[in-house]
Amino acid sequence: MKISISQVQAKGLRCPDIDIDLYDQSSGKAVNLIQMPNGTGKTTIISLIKAILSRSVESWKPSDIREYKNKESTSDSGEFKLKLIIQKSDEDEEINASIALKFDFVNSAVEQLYFNKDGLTNVWPFPTELIPYFQEDCVNLFVFMGDKADQLLTQDTGDALTPVKTFFGLTSIEDLNNSIEDLYKRKVSTRGNQTFNSSESNLRQKLELWMNREKSLVITYKDIKNTEKEKRIELENLKEEHKKLFEAAGLQTQVAGLEKDIQKNTTDISNKNLQIMDVMRDPFSFSDSIQSDIKILKNTLDDLDLPGTSRSFFDRWLPISETCFCGEHLTDSKKEIFKKNIESFLTDDDINVIENIKNEAESVFEISPSSELETLFEELSGLINKKKSLELQKRRLEIELTEISGSNSEEILKRRDDLVKELNTLDLKMGIIESKKPIRTYKPFDEPKACKSVSDCKEIVLHLSDELSALSGKKVYADSKKVLSKIITKTLTNSLKELQNSLVKSTNEKLESFLGDREKIEVLSINKNLQLGQNNQEQAQGSGAQNAIAIYSFATSILERAEANFPLIVDHPVTALDNLSREKLGEKITEITHQFIGFLIDTERQVFLDSLERSADINYVTIFRNWPGNINLYEALTDEEKQKCSDSTNACLSYRKDFFHHSDMGTADV
């Protein structure tokens, strides 16, 4: 099934009032490039597209809704509409339908409306198979905002398994497992009218307390997660705002260069830490005195010549033998002498361990791991000094910015630092709730409040439920639940494994065809992140183009396999790429997807457009606000475009290639 966006309309919102026509492969224009000056409302448009496709407006708070109001406008309402074209297969007819968000700013309310070819409808106007894909975890796969793309490649922040699980329904199976557990716990803990003996009654009471604890921890966890999500969004917005201030002050190039250096330095420090710990795990690396100790130990063991290898032979031989090796009869007294001597031997097992320790000790005579450690720490110290110097340079630029742009910048920085601290605290709290300990640590399970971990709590509730079911004659529930859970877990594990393997394969096939041998890179595994590498050797990331193409290939592999080909919608598609990567991506983009919608600023045109134009027919869209600051842009419009511009309340739009190419939009449109 192919899903394309044919039109985006906005009115009365924070973004300009616009009506943008978009195209897909069937029209020969698979690439849509929307160019808007910074501050025009690009992010607003993308987040509204996301909101519609993920049907997330239901969870919006009044403050979220008010955020979309056009502050310049006196209107109390607004509308955002997406027209979609769905084609189930080449043989089927196209389905044209729309989804709109109707904003009521007086009541801070928003309503999601559906339209089919006959107009407003109460029913879902698209094929029902699409319903499961209209949710945030799916939409995050094909709408790329900010550094979401790079996050997929990073172990720390990656979330590559979520779209895999969501697109293929594994999340629902996980939910089923949870529902079965909940049902089981309820069944076992239900009191009914029965009377219980004291031990059963105690256990029941204990279980209830732990179930309540579990509920409360789950709520706390969700709250923390939500707060964390909100703060991360706020932080991203602040960073964006700060970036714009740097741009306005003409310091952006310096800051970008500095940030790149800081990023590289952070990676270098992280790699050095890994190398150091790798060496430190060898206890001989700790000091020269350990190396002397080990030499003494080895020499001592050699000198002592502790017998051992034949002890097991004598242990077996002695009780059954009548004759000694010398031919004499083995009397009991002789046997006693043998026995005493044998006891001074080490066992085979001990000798085995000692031999291995001696072998390891040999290595100390050859290399000195402590000097390796010394070199590594010298290198780390150099990197830390560089880090300090880079941070100082950045701080100086921030001070310069404050001098130029006033207190606004300082406030942003202060709030940013506060947010980082708050996020660290939240991360720590989440870490504790997500942590795991053996449940025996909590025995005898008298203090539910001592448990801070959701999964430990769940495990204890299940454990107590099992105990109670055995005690109350409800073991059949426990057995049934175990069998069902086992089947579901196995199904989940196998399905996920199969999907991971098949997606690695299809992503790599795409990568090979897009990149060829020259820039060869592979996805080695799909777990929390997409692990890139070559010949089974992991590498942190590839070049800019390799990263982008790997992520798009992964996204389209999922979409194709799920038979739900959504468009790729990308904010700033090439802003982080060097010229070579821009060229490469431009050449390949039409092969990756049937509809590409890229939101960019004019500085991204360089090189990217040249290579794109060699391989694709492009739908060029330029949007800017209709106000005096943009008079030069306005003057360059055709009469017809000017007419349409005056029809709109606040925006001008041009589909002309030459306009797109030559418009200077470097200054923030604010």
Next chain:
Amino acid sequence: MFKINRDASNWQANLLKSKDGPFKTQMDLYYLYFMTGIGLNLDTNFPNMSSQMSDLTSSYPSAFSASIRYKIAGLFLYRDMLNNNLPIDNKEIIKKQIESKLSKEDGNTFLTPEAVNQMNIYAFNGFEYLKNKYTSAPSNEYIFLTIFYNDVMPHLFKGS
């Protein structure tokens, strides 16, 4: 069973936050606490010490290769004898120490449960030492490693 000082969990939280960080598991930190404890001969065992420890793991994680595990076992055997003023050239005593500390049965640690308990005591005290040494819980890995290398390691394994 390796056991760790209960206070360690919060204190070391920042060090285990990053998946790209050098400390892959709590065992990496336990190991540094142990090396600190044995290196400074901190073998004091006090009543209820075990109630202030929590279970960590029964075996080393994969980052600790067999070669490293043998080295730790050898170092422990030798250093613990020194810490207890046992002569290292007495055949009988060494044999007894080997029998009470080393074990092929546990193919992971190569140590007897008694020896692992002794390691836990060193690690417990090593952690306490570090906690007092660092003015506050370390905020990131490189700060921890640098202080450990510059201020702690030079004092370890002195006087054999």
